[in-house]
Amino acid sequence: MPLDLSELRELLTALNQTDIAELILKSEDFELTVRRGSRIEPADGSQLSSRERMSLSPIVTPLPAADLSRGTADTPNGAPSQSVPPPTSDRRLVEILSPMVGTFYRSPAPDESPFVDVGDRIRSGQTVCIIEAMKLLNEIDAEVSGEIVEILVQNSEPVEYGQPLMRVNPS
Incomplete structure (x- = not known):
């Protein structure tokens, strides 16, 4: 079931009013990943603490x-x-x-x-x-x-x- 632009806007607006940090929607036609905040990966591959992120x-x-x-x-x-x-x-x-x-x-x-x-x-x-x-x-x-x-x-x-x-x- 593909999402049209207005449905996508409604979904993003609804997510913005929650504390959900990440949402992944998958179907045969598409994959949508929405994440809050920034994802920072160190160059050396080590893990960052949540404060460092x-x-x-x-x-x-x-x-x-x-x-x-x-x-x-x-x-x-x-x-x-x-x-x-x-x-x-x-x-x-x-x-x-x-x-x-x-x-x-x-x-x-x-x-x-x-x-x-x-x-x-x-x-x-x-x-x-x-x-x-x-x-x-x-x-x-x-x-x-x-x-x-x-x-x-x-x-x-x-x-x-x-x-x-x-x-x-x-x-």
């Missing part, structure tokens, strides 16, 4: 400074965000990328100050933001020390896997 690191990709030609970004209300210093040809920036799909938050709570702002110095391992995925809050830690040059996502905005979140001038 929940700890996620962002993906970091070097980016040439020349790719920052736009200089400023507009916020949803039309006001320009904090401007970025003009890039220099000898400077290499590093992007902090989202390790998952979810909702980006700059601070630990709505009434608290952001983890980082443009111009802040950060160190490797420092929490720079939170991404909420499936009602779980995942702290995203920097993998590089340096200065925050640009924050590319607005607070409470949805993000995709691999989407650039921030740009850092490594030190």
Whole structure:
């Protein structure tokens, strides 16, 4: 019995309202596997504890400074965000990328100050933001020390896997 798109949406919506971690549907025509959260496998084949599986690191990709030609970004209300210093040809920036799909938050709570702002110095391992995925809050830690040059996502905005979140001038 094949599932149509609306039935699949209903199934995923129903699963989202439960605490089921994994569902596998099999028939002669198809196989569907739905898992909550991220599955992280170590390169050496060893097993991770459940706490280690929940700890996620962002993906970091070097980016040439020349790719920052736009200089400023507009916020949803039309006001320009904090401007970025003009890039220099000898400077290499590093992007902090989202390790998952979810909702980006700059601070630990709505009434608290952001983890980082443009111009802040950060160190490797420092929490720079939170991404909420499936009602779980995942702290995203920097993998590089340096200065925050640009924050590319607005607070409470949805993000995709691999989407650039921030740009850092490594030190």
